Amino acid sequence: MVSSTGTSSKSAAARQRLLAAALEAFAAKGFNATTTRDIANGAKMSSAAVYVHFRSKEELLFELSEAGHRRILDVIDDVDDASAPPAARLRAVISAFTGHHAREHVGGRVVNYELAALAPEHLDTVMELRREITRRVRAIVDAGIAAGDFDVADAQATTNAMLSMGIDVARWYRPEKGLSPEEMGRFYADLATRMVGVRDR
Structure with a gap:
């Protein structure tokens, strides 16, 4: 069984990875030219993962x-x-x-x-x-x-x-x-x- 604390910690870590990847992508390509796939790839996560953590x-x-x-x-x-x-x-x-x-x-x-x-x-x-x-x-x-x-x-x-x-x-x-x-x-x-x-x- 995974504790709620462990799940919360993993979720927070995933959010931070996505934020870091988004920062790099936005800086390199600009917001409008950046896709959610760019962000997911930068975080080494699936495209669907972006919408798990961010609307x-x-x-x-x-x-x-x-x-x-x-x-x-x-x-x-x-x-x-x-x-x-x-x-x-x-x-x-x-x-x-x-x-x-x-x-x-x-x-x-x-x-x-x-x-x-x-x-x-x-x-x-x-x-x-x-x-x-x-x-x-x-x-x-x-x-x-x-x-x-x-x-x-x-x-x-x-x-x-x-x-x-x-x-x-x-x-x-x-x-x-x-x-x-x-x-x-x-x-x-x-x-x-x-x-x-x-x-x-």
Whole structure:
């Protein structure tokens, strides 16, 4: 007899295999060009197995997108110290944010550039997570302005620009060329502090 715990564990493992295969396939071919057979083959499972664990190809994309954006919020929370000076907070957050998109560039391409393929209710969920990411970085920019440390003409536009340049790293970054993820993070943190009028002393 197979215990319910054992069955649940096998089901969770199968879901993870399918999610990993979907991530690779979506990154390589795009959501629309990827078939459920591509995903099943990547997971070394039957095509029918996809529908045992997921209702649709779109549901796979949604789970990847939601988890990816929640991970970014965790990355921000892990490094942001609200008691630190705004410039130090901004450097820490943009460095971690950019480094994450370099390190997880395959997933980053999927969760950021396949949003149009999500069902409306799923898109709403992911967009709220994106707005929360923006709110957290905007709060740092606002704190720097209030403290007189940042010289910014438009706080929202500046926030959007910093986040956009960090996200875009996932589109073109390749680990075998150029800077490491950590070096990319530091480089973009330097750019971000210059964008808000902070200069190294």
